[in-house]
Amino acid sequence: MSAWEQNVRKVVPYVPGEQPGQEGIIKLNTNENPYPPAPGVARALREMESKQLRLYPDPAASVLVEALAGRYGLRPEQVFVGVGSDDVLAMAFLTFFNSGKPILFPDITYSFYDVWAKLFGIPYACQMLDENFCIRREDYVRENGGIVLANPNAPTGVAESIEGIRWILDKNPGIIVIIDEAYIDFGGDSAVSLIPEYENLLVVQTFSKSRSMAGMRIGCALGQPKLIKYLNDVKYSFNSYTMDLPALKLGVESVKDEEYFQETLRRIVATRERVKTELGKLGFVFPDSRSNFVFVSHPRIQARELFEALKERRIYVRYFPKPRIDNYLRITIGTDEEMDVLLDFLKKYVRQKER
Amino acid sequence: MSAWEQNVRKVVPYVPGEQPGQEGIIKLNTNENPYPPAPGVARALREMESKQLRLYPDPAASVLVEALAGRYGLRPEQVFVGVGSDDVLAMAFLTFFNSGKPILFPDITYSFYDVWAKLFGIPYACQMLDENFCIRREDYVRENGGIVLANPNAPTGVAESIEGIRWILDKNPGIIVIIDEAYIDFGGDSAVSLIPEYENLLVVQTFSKSRSMAGMRIGCALGQPKLIKYLNDVKYSFNSYTMDLPALKLGVESVKDEEYFQETLRRIVATRERVKTELGKLGFVFPDSRSNFVFVSHPRIQARELFEALKERRIYVRYFPKPRIDNYLRITIGTDEEMDVLLDFLKKYVRQKER
Numbered sequence: 289m290s291a292w293e294q295n296v297r298k299v300v301p302y303v304p305g306e307q308p309g310q311e312g313i314i315k316l317n318t319n320e321n322p323y324p325p326a327p328g329v330a331r332a333l334r335e336m337e338s339k340q341l342r343l344y345p346d347p348a349a350s351v352l353v354e355a356l357a358g359r360y361g362l363r364p365e366q367v368f369v370g371v372g373s374d375d376v377l378a379m380a381f382l383t384f385f386n387s388g389k390p391i392l393f394p395d396i397t398y399s400f401y402d403v404w405a406k407l408f409g410i411p412y413a414c415q416m417l418d419e420n421f422c423i424r425r426e427d428y429v430r431e432n433g434g435i436v437l438a439n440p441n442a443p444t445g446v447a448e449s450i451e452g453i454r455w456i457l458d459k460n461p462g463i464i465v466i467i468d469e470a471y472i473d474f475g476g477d478s479a480v481s482l483i484p485e486y487e488n489l490l491v492v493q494t495f496s497k498s499r500s501m502a503g504m505r506i507g508c509a510l511g512q513p514k515l516i517k518y519l520n521d522v523k524y525s526f527n528s529y530t531m532d533l534p535a536l537k538l539g540v541e542s543v544k545d546e547e548y549f550q551e552t553l554r555r556i557v558a559t560r561e562r563v564k565t566e567l568g569k570l571g572f573v574f575p576d577s578r579s580n581f582v583f584v585s586h587p588r589i590q591a592r593e594l595f596e597a598l599k600e601r602r603i604y605v606r607y608f609p610k611p612r613i614d615n616y617l618r619i620t621i622g623t624d625e626e627m628d629v630l631l632d633f634l635k636k637y638v639r640q641k642e643r
Numbered sequence: 644m645s646a647w648e649q650n651v652r653k654v655v656p657y658v659p660g661e662q663p664g665q666e667g668i669i670k671l672n673t674n675e676n677p678y679p680p681a682p683g684v685a686r687a688l689r690e691m692e693s694k695q696l697r698l699y700p701d702p703a704a705s706v707l708v709e710a711l712a713g714r715y716g717l718r719p720e721q722v723f724v725g726v727g728s729d730d731v732l733a734m735a736f737l738t739f740f741n742s743g744k745p746i747l748f749p750d751i752t753y754s755f756y757d758v759w760a761k762l763f764g765i766p767y768a769c770q771m772l773d774e775n776f777c778i779r780r781e782d783y784v785r786e787n788g789g790i791v792l793a794n795p796n797a798p799t800g801v802a803e804s805i806e807g808i809r810w811i812l813d814k815n816p817g818i819i820v821i822i823d824e825a826y827i828d829f830g831g832d833s834a835v836s837l838i839p840e841y842e843n844l845l846v847v848q849t850f851s852k853s854r855s856m857a858g859m860r861i862g863c864a865l866g867q868p869k870l871i872k873y874l875n876d877v878k879y880s881f882n883s884y885t886m887d888l889p890a891l892k893l894g895v896e897s898v899k900d901e902e903y904f905q906e907t908l909r910r911i912v913a914t915r916e917r918v919k920t921e922l923g924k925l926g927f928v929f930p931d932s933r934s935n936f937v938f939v940s941h942p943r944i945q946a947r948e949l950f951e952a953l954k955e956r957r958i959y960v961r962y963f964p965k966p967r968i969d970n971y972l973r974i975t976i977g978t979d980e981e982m983d984v985l986l987d988f989l990k991k992y993v994r995q996k997e998r
Contacts, residue, residue, distance in 0.1 A: 291817025292843050293869075295742040295788065301879030304702050315698070324694035338688050339679035341858040341893070343670070344851070347659050371726055374882040387650035407880040433650065462646025488647050496699070503696040503888035514648075524656030525762040527729040533858035534889040538696070 302403045305606055314629055316620040317604040319442075319471075319581050321500035323555065323623075326548040328541035329501070333534070341533060347524070349531045355543040356508055360480055365513040368520060369539075371530050373470055373494035373507030377436075378404055380490060380509060383522040384464040385410045389433035394423060396613055398442045398468060421446045421575045421583075429459045438468040440476045443608060443618040445577030447476040457486050464515075466490045471579035473498035473553055474560070480510055487512045490519075497580055498553060499542045506531070506539045556580050560621045566631050570638045581620045583613075589641055591615045601633055657758045660961055669984055671975040672959040674797075674826075674936050676855035678910065678978075681903040683896030684856070688889070696888060702879070704886045710898040711863055715835055720868040723875060724894075726885050728825055728849035728862030732791075733759055735845060735864060738877040739819040740765045744788035749778060751968055753797045753823060776801045776930045776938075784814045793823040795831045798963060798973040800932030802831040812841050819870075821845045826934035828853035828908055829915070835865055842867045845874075852935055853908060854897045861886070861894045911935050915976045921986050925993045936975045938968075944996055946970045956988055 305318035324330070353367045360367075370376035381404040385391050388411070393401045395414040405412040415427035421444040428435055435456065440447040457465055467479040469491055479491050490511040496502035509519060523530065531539075542549070560577065567574065567584055574584040585591060595607040595617055606618040621627065660673035679685070704724045712719045725731035736759040740746050743766070748756045750769040760767040770782035776799040783790055790811065795802040812820055822834040824846055834846050845866040851857035864874060878885065886894075897904070915932065922929065922939055929939040940946060950962040950972055961973040976982065 290842065292739065292819045293873075295739065295819075296873045297738050297741050297877055298873075299876050299880040301876050302883055304699070304879075304883040307699055307701055309701075318699055320699065321697050323697070325696055329696070330693035333691055333693050334689075336688055338685035338893070341680055341684070342676050342678070342855040344659070344662055344673055344675065344857040345860070346662055346664075371882060371887075372884055374884070378881050383652050384647065384650065386652050403880050407877065464647045464650075487645060500697040502699040502884075505700070505884060505887040518648075518651045518653075521654050521656045522652055522762065524659075525654040525758050526733050527726060528657055528659040529727055529729070529857075529860060532726075532860040532887065532890060535887060538693070 297407070299403070299407055302400045306604060308604060312602060314603045314622065314626045316622050316626065316630065317606045318502070319497055319579075319620045320502050321497060321552065321556070321580070322621075322626065323500055323552045325500040325538070326542050326545035328545050329538045332537045332541045336534065336537060344529055345531060345533045345536055347528045349536055352506070352531065352536050352539045352543075355540045359543050359546070360510060362483070362510060363513070366483065366510055366516055368509040368516045368523070369531055370507050370509070370523070372496060372505040373468065373492050374400060375505070375530065376492050376507040376509045377466070377468065379519055379523050379526070380466055380492070381405065381410060382408055383519050384490075385434045387433035389431055391434035391436060392428055392430075392432045393436040394441065396421060396441070396444060398438045398470075399608070401436055423448055423452065425452055425455055428456045432460070432463060434463060435460060435465045436468065437466070438470065439479070440471045440474070440578045442471065442579070443581070443606065443613070443616075444575050444583045445471070445579040445581055446575045447578040450477040450479065450481070453479050454482060457482065457489060460488070462488065464488050464490060466492060468492045470494045470497055474557060474580045475578035483511055487514060490515055495539060495542060499549065500552065501538070501542060504535055504538055506535050556621050559624050559627055563621060563627050563631070567634070570634055581618050583616050583618050585616045586638070589638065591617050594637065597637060598633065603630055603633065652762070654758070654762055657755045661959060663959060667957060669958045669977065669981050671977050671981065671985065672961045673857070674852055674934075674975045675857050676852060676907065676911070676935070677976075677981065678855055678907045680855040680893070681897050681900035683900050684893045687892045687896045691889065691892060699884055700886060700888045700891055702883045704891055707861070707886065707891050707894045707898075710895045714898050714901075715865060717838070717865060718868070721838065721865055721871055723864040723871045723878070724886055725862050725864070725878070727851060727860040728823065728847050729755060730860070730885065731847050731862040731864045732821070732823065734874055734878055734881070735821055735847070736760065736765060737763055738874050739845075740789045742788035744786060746789040746791060747783055747787045748791040749796065751776060751796070751799060753793045753825075754963070756791050778803055778807065780807055780810055783811045787815070787818060789818060790815060790820045791823065792821070793825065794834070795826045795829070795932070795934045797826065797934070798936070798961065798968070798971075799930050799938045800826070800934040800936055801930045802933040805832040805834065805836070808834050809837060812837065812844060815843070817843065819843050819845060821847060823847045825849045825852055829912060829935045830933035838866060842869060845870055850894060850897060854904065855907065856893070856897060859890055859893055861890050911976050914979050914982055918976060918982050918986070922989070925989055936973050938971050938973050940971045941993070944993065946972050949992065952992060953988065958985055958988065
């Protein structure tokens with residue numbers, strides 16, 4: 289090993305879901321939205337001129353920050369934006385979790401939390417979800433250096449009530465509590481309503497799911513101005529110009545079109561509820577999802593086996609070979625047509641297995 | 644102070660140059676390129692469809708990585724890309740500078756280096772440039788945890804020879820040496836040619852200056868595969884999807900058009916040389932710039948005063964109120980027309996002062 293290698297920060301990186309390049313697959317593995325972004329996004333894209341790109345973008349991302357502030361009834365000083373919610377969460381870990389005490393998050397949750405903790409040398413302690421994949425609130429009442437909860441949780445889809453979040457906040461004054469609401473728009477109760485009451489609450493959201501803009505890399509954090517100021521200070525110390533011009537221009541258009549946004553959500557939720565019913569009929573079991581995916585298991589079919597069979601049929605879903613969830617598949621809600629292909633396949637597969 | 648505030652990572656952030664929103668100003672303060680990106684960039688922008696944005700981009704940024712590898716005669720495993728060279732440099736600091744020993748860089752250089760060092764808790768020791776703003780090579784022969792050199796240097800524009808870089812590399816086996824080549828295309832000798840010989844050399848470049856794409860946030864690091872692998876591991880642990888779809892698509896088009904690239908550089912260099920001659924006639928003194936800016940001082944006019952006078956005339960340049968350089972202005976090379984307006988103003992200003 290070369291001398292310099294001894295000083296390298298060595299990590300086991302997060303492994304993102306496959307992004308297969310081929311045409312003709314049904315891609316239900318990374319929780320993307322099956323519908324396009326709002327029509328205004330297409331219009332803004334058409335109107336962009338490449339000569340505008342020669343200048344640096346606004347480092348404060350003001351147009352986007354102001355649009356989000358308006359959407360959420362907040363002031364611009366309460367909004368932080370980043371390159372996807374992963375960037376926002378990474379910055380938040382780096383900014384707020386420096387106490388030396390362990391931060392707390394569930395044992396089954398977004399698998400990036402422990403990756404960030406390891407990257408930044410933050411101690412952490414996973415708290416076991418109960419047998420229904422629900423948070424046990426009392427687990428979050430102990431000495432800690434921060435709390436991170438995905439709500440609805442991933443990859444389970446289980447939502448925590450706003451009362452539950454409030455209870456945890458009340459028990460942890462002086463502790464930063466991050467609520468990662470990547471999937472909130474599909475049916476959960478947002479903690480944004482609690483921001484005026486709790487200066488230690490940071491709510492993180494993304495444009496990648498409900499706003500159909502995973503390819504554009506936009507995420508945001510919402511909280512009281514003091515929190516956002518600290519986050520911006522660290523961001524400006526890392527990379528002053530994170531949001532490129534297309535992200536600013538197209539992001540704003542998405543936020544502006546509330547009607548399209550709600551209509552898209554309605555369609556996905558309707559499909560999800562129909563898929564739940566059909567999957568139930570086939571014997572699948574799953575926690576009640578409030579997100580744009582379902583997390584399913586079958587009493588008589590191994591998840592890994594089904595994962596491979598689906599892949600062979602060119603239907604990509606997500607399988608996590610991890611304790612407690614290695615017999616589950618996470619299936620993104622696609623269009624009705626995509627879900628019909630999936631359900632047809634599953635019907636035949638289950639019938640054949642039970643013959 | 645709230646309890647959580649005690650655990651906040653507190654920083655004094657980098658202050659980027661002003662990005663004034665008004666029309667009609669002459670913007671020579673952040674080293675942007677006065678010419679638009681390559682015509683292929685405009686075409687790719689027109690051909691983008693917003694529905695493509697619903698999917699995550701390729702986390703490996705393969706199309707862009709491959710285009711850059713081809714351009715530099717490297718293999719794709721030797722190329723890392725990020726959200727501007729600031730993102731690339733931040734990742735490199737985080738990845739490679741963990742020895743506890745001070746990293747070395749000049750006292751006058753890109754003002755983000757000490758900001759990153761402070762952000763990540765990396766000790767550092769600034770090495771004084773000589774009176775001509777040149778590096779003293781022997782300053783980089785001492786126990787250290789890494790070396791960072793901007794070449795050409797900012798904000799001075801002074802270039803170090805490839806022999807100088809090689810000498811420093813030879814004296815520092817087992818130490819990561821980062822050469823920040825943000826301005827290399829305007830006339831310096833790139834250290835990319837040394838990559839096959841030195842496994843500890845990382846060369847960082849950006850699309851923000853020579854490629855006219857500051858608004859698109861693209862930077863890259865070039866080095867031996869082992870170095871790039873470590874950098875990617877940390878990147879994947881921070882944010883898997885950093886490069887959005889427009890950055891990938893438009894970035895590739897810029898790299899493809901070598902002819903336009905060279906022609907743009909020729910124009911800027913020609914303007915720079917003419918501006919140098921004219922400034923010399925007016926009594927300005929400056930180190931010989933190999934970049935897209937000049938770093939000028941006048942024996943009889945205070946830099947700060949001139950900075951304010953220019954701003955009033957709606958000509959923005961950069962002033963750094965820092966030791967040893969607080970009587971200098973950094974002036975970006977714009978179009979010939981922009982520089983003529985600047986030169987006319989300076990002629991009158993100097994004449995009036997000397998009356």
